Amino acid sequence: MVDALRAYTLTAGMWIRASLTYRASFAMALLGSFIGSGLDFVAIMIMYSHIDALGGYAVAEVALLYGATSLSLGITELLVGNVSRVGANVRNGTVDTLLVRPVPVFLQLAADRFALRRLGRITQGALVMGWALVALGPVRAGWSPLDWLLLVVMVLAGAGIYGALYALGGAFQFWAQDAAEVQNAFTYGGNTLLQYPPTVFAGELVRGVTLVIPLAFVNWVPAATLLGRDAPLDLPGFAAWLSPLVAAAACCVAALVWRAAVNSYRSTGS
Amino acid sequence: MTAAAHARPRPAATVYPAVAAGAFRRYATYRVATAAGVLTNTVFGFVLAYVYLALWDQRPQLGGYGPEQAVTFVWVGQAMIGAVALLGGGFQEELQERIRSGDIAIDLHRPVDLQLWWLAHDCGRAAFQLLGRGVGPMAGGALAFDLHLPTDPLVWLLFLLSVWGAVVVSFAIRYLLGLASFWLLDSSGLLMLGTFLGVFASGMLLPLTVFPGLLGDVVRALPWAAMLQVPADILLERRTGTGVLTGLLFQACWAVALLAAGRALQLLATRRVVVQGG
Numbered sequence: 001m002v003d004a005l006r007a008y009t010l011t012a013g014m015w016i017r018a019s020l021t022y023r024a025s026f027a028m029a030l031l032g033s034f035i036g037s038g039l040d041f042v043a044i045m046i047m048y049s050h051i052d053a054l055g056g057y058a059v060a061e062v063a064l065l066y067g068a069t070s071l072s073l074g075i076t077e078l079l080v081g082n083v084s085r086v087g088a089n090v091r092n093g094t095v096d097t098l099l100v101r102p103v104p105v106f107l108q109l110a111a112d113r114f115a116l117r118r119l120g121r122i123t124q125g126a127l128v129m130g131w132a133l134v135a136l137g138p139v140r141a142g143w144s145p146l147d148w149l150l151l152v153v154m155v156l157a158g159a160g161i162y163g164a165l166y167a168l169g170g171a172f173q174f175w176a177q178d179a180a181e182v183q184n185a186f187t188y189g190g191n192t193l194l195q196y197p198p199t200v201f202a203g204e205l206v207r208g209v210t211l212v213i214p215l216a217f218v219n220w221v222p223a224a225t226l227l228g229r230d231a232p233l234d235l236p237g238f239a240a241w242l243s244p245l246v247a248a249a250a251c252c253v254a255a256l257v258w259r260a261a262v263n264s265y266r267s268t269g270s
Numbered sequence: 271m272t273a274a275a276h277a278r279p280r281p282a283a284t285v286y287p288a289v290a291a292g293a294f295r296r297y298a299t300y301r302v303a304t305a306a307g308v309l310t311n312t313v314f315g316f317v318l319a320y321v322y323l324a325l326w327d328q329r330p331q332l333g334g335y336g337p338e339q340a341v342t343f344v345w346v347g348q349a350m351i352g353a354v355a356l357l358g359g360g361f362q363e364e365l366q367e368r369i370r371s372g373d374i375a376i377d378l379h380r381p382v383d384l385q386l387w388w389l390a391h392d393c394g395r396a397a398f399q400l401l402g403r404g405v406g407p408m409a410g411g412a413l414a415f416d417l418h419l420p421t422d423p424l425v426w427l428l429f430l431l432s433v434w435g436a437v438v439v440s441f442a443i444r445y446l447l448g449l450a451s452f453w454l455l456d457s458s459g460l461l462m463l464g465t466f467l468g469v470f471a472s473g474m475l476l477p478l479t480v481f482p483g484l485l486g487d488v489v490r491a492l493p494w495a496a497m498l499q500v501p502a503d504i505l506l507e508r509r510t511g512t513g514v515l516t517g518l519l520f521q522a523c524w525a526v527a528l529l530a531a532g533r534a535l536q537l538l539a540t541r542r543v544v545v546q547g548g
Contacts (some may be wrong), residue, residue, distance in 0.1 A: 015451075025456055025459070028459040029458075029459070029462075031543075039469055039475055043476050046327055046475075046481060050328075050332055050480070051328045051329055053328075058361070080406070125505075136431075151407070178300055178303035178306065179305075179306040180303075180306065181307050181309070185306075185309050185310040185314075186313075189310065189314055192317050192318070193317045196321050196324075199324075200320050201317075202326040205316070205320070225426065256475045
């Protein structure tokens with residue numbers, strides 16, 4: 001385990017050094033990640049230039065949701081995002097090389113072409129989160145240390161849930177190599193969903209992303225407690241603290257599916 | 271050398287349609303990728319449709335649309351992402367790679383026009399993606415939501431004409447960005463900037479009629495408005511009568527101007543090409 005993580009940091013470090021060789025290119029890519037992931041927030045600000053509340057949520061509350069899911073997705077994308085490109089490796093048979101190395105395939109894929117530019121999304125999410133915390137002054141004044149802990153747990157557990165989705169999406173590509181976009185539907189699509197309050201969406205959709213794909217635990221459920229609102233599906237108050245358990249369970253399922261997927265790998269012909 | 275000199279070029283009337291048909295078949299090969307794209311577009315369509323419904327519930331008639339028209343706008347956008355290459359994709363990376371590797375020298379020796387070749391290629395690609403990636407999300411949206419879809423077949427015909435206009439404007443912009451590779455060693459940053467502008471100023475982010483004040487006036491006059499806002503307004507019948515004509519004219523003007531700019535840049539660029547011997 002320690003060896004595997006060491007291999008991951010070494011590979012990631014190599015790619016970081018490589019990307020920093022061309023400073024101007026790196027700066028531009030970083031800025032690109034920052035702007036690209038921030039466009040959604042521009043849309044939200046334009047919406048709020050016409051209204052005071054969307055689904056009953058004020059702009060600062062939506063900013064908290066937005067910041068939380070951006071941070072979670074940003075962390076996951078940085079650490080394991082490149083697993084989403086495994087389909088190309090399966091298609092051209094280069095998973096062979098990964099299998100003979102004494103490091104788990106998942107970590108090798110995650111570290112391959114480690115993209116430090118993805119700090120752009122994290123920075124953007126952190127700025128929006130910071131702004132939300134300032135704008136939420138009166139609400140925040142009532143927070144106990146436990147609430148601040150919940151804020152941190154929310155972001156980290158959210159990253160875990162996104163991580164499970166990346167692994168499941170990657171596993172699916174062992175069977176359907178060209179289906180890289182399927183996981184975009186759940187990761188980036190989920191991220192877009194979670195930028196808006198649950199009150200905006202139809203009941204069945206909310207039930208689906210709470211009970212089937214547990215996206216709601218990324219931010220909706222914990223943030224409801226922080227904002228003093230009703231949780232989706234009227235979940236009880238302690239549900240806010242369930243997100244680490246949900247993330248752990250999701251990661252276990254993803255690990256099993258990933259293992260089955262790697263075992264089904266048959267290399268290529270010729 | 272002699273073989274090339276003796277080969278009789280196919281007449282232009284058949285060569286460009288053949289290129290377009292080839293591109294259509296090429297993109298049609300990736301069925302799983304197409305299905306995956308349809309799923310993703312449909313998921314985003316659902317999310318955005320509910321957000322728009324909440325927004326228009328607060329402000330009915332925002333941007334000149336009723337709630338049904340607003341939701342339809344979402345699905346038109348999702349259906350056109352692939353065809354108009356609103357989120358990137360298309361031919362420009364390939365063109366850049368050919369410029370970087372020097373293969374462009376071979377392309378320039380072919381008895382065809384470089385710009386028209388790629389335009390034909392892009393039209394073939396767009397035709398497939400409109401069918402393969404457009405019909406699915408649109409049908410999904412129509413099943414789940416009340417959409418504002420015209421009953422007059424003429425409106426649909428004008429819409430399709432306008433979608434083609436959108437593809438040509440989108441092509442012309444991407445061709446300009448792709449040619450930048452003659453000067454920049456790595457123009458991926460420029461392509462990225464182009465994609466952001468495309469998302470922001472085409473109506474993908476929000477309908478351009480919702481943008482406030484001066485910002486709204488500016489984005490509605492830029493060429494990116496021709497890539498989604500104009501075709502969507504024709505389908506939603508926000509543009510009718512002469513409005514349709516001015517919309518199509520807006521697209522045509524930008525298409526001509528940008529294609530001409532592409533042609534001028536191509537002339538400048540090809541003067542720079544140096545073929546290494548050996």
